[in-house]
Amino acid sequence: MSQAKSKVGRTIFARLDENEDLLNAIKERAERNRVRAGFFFVIGTVKKAVLGFYKNADYKPIQLSEPLEIVCCTGNVSLREDGELVVHAHIAVGNEDGHVFGGHVLPGCVIGVTGELTLVETPNARLKRVFEEKLNLYLWSLGE
Amino acid sequence: MSQAKSKVGRTIFARLDENEDLLNAIKERAERNRVRAGFFFVIGTVKKAVLGFYKNADYKPIQLSEPLEIVCCTGNVSLREDGELVVHAHIAVGNEDGHVFGGHVLPGCVIGVTGELTLVETPNARLKRVFEEKLNLYLWSLGE
């Protein structure tokens, strides 16, 4: 069936600090609170961003070198088969003219004056990411 | 008052498969799990998309015929007055250059390598959609 279910656990609100890397910051808050599965969203600003577009089994990076509003950032937290915590996030960012860019969040999105993270824990969800060689991606392999 | 309340029930995580229609895929996962009211979000990719812009009592379709990242897709699940389950979703998608398009999700958004659905059930919410002839839309008519 490729799905997993859980009750909802704690909601964790965290302020992300200036100059933190967005992906690292989310991962750090999840690990600090021992969240192994959940979903989240973030609003705030970034000083620059690196977005990914999946093509030919890799993420082509899109570099944005200007301050941007985090218009929307949603995603999930789950465990890789080797036990590593994976933050999978997508993002839309807006520039000074309101023009929006978007894609998969890659390392290099640097928090601006602040980021506001809402992370909802789903303690019973067995979300496991398994490497699929053909796609070069860790995708969910869900038990149920 | 036009509102409805519920406790939060199960969170269902599901992997959406390549070539599934996005709207159908969400509906199928909701029905399979007997979710009659809830909210959701999706990240992943689509091979192409059809977005709607509401104008003159109809959705004008916007056809996008290229692979796209699902930058953000949020929405809700509720019942129409005739008992049909309705998935109401809006989406932002990003192309290879990071350029973003968005609107109401119409049939024809085809999942790419994967989609990751997070669906939160709200079991007590009496969300009923009633047809409003002037607008040609099923809108919420909420009890409270």
Place this chain on the structure above:
Amino acid sequence: MSQAKSKVGRTIFARLDENEDLLNAIKERAERNRVRAGFFFVIGTVKKAVLGFYKNADYKPIQLSEPLEIVCCTGNVSLREDGELVVHAHIAVGNEDGHVFGGHVLPGCVIGVTGELTLVETPNARLKRVFEEKLNLYLWSLGE
């Protein structure tokens, strides 16, 4: 640590009415239901929008004077140090061509035919916004 935790409380679904101001409408539904902390999202349409881009310690307004789909609107509700309820929302909106604009939600986003709000209460979260003079922003000062 700059974080706050809570169990999840009620989910409130509300229909936002034509011509309501988006920020006011969210605040009114939160206050009506005595929600002092939580997170939300909205889909629907607006007749026009005013987005903010944070720069030089202020929000530069971006005026959009056409009907738009609310592609995505996410945010949180928390209390300012003086007890005032603050709705902090970011938004992406799409026009008739599917072109997307985005930023911080400022007053002046006017609901179109309908808006659908999903507001999740987090009753134990002590989310306090404190004025930071240098930034000219009320930012989270979280206890834990």
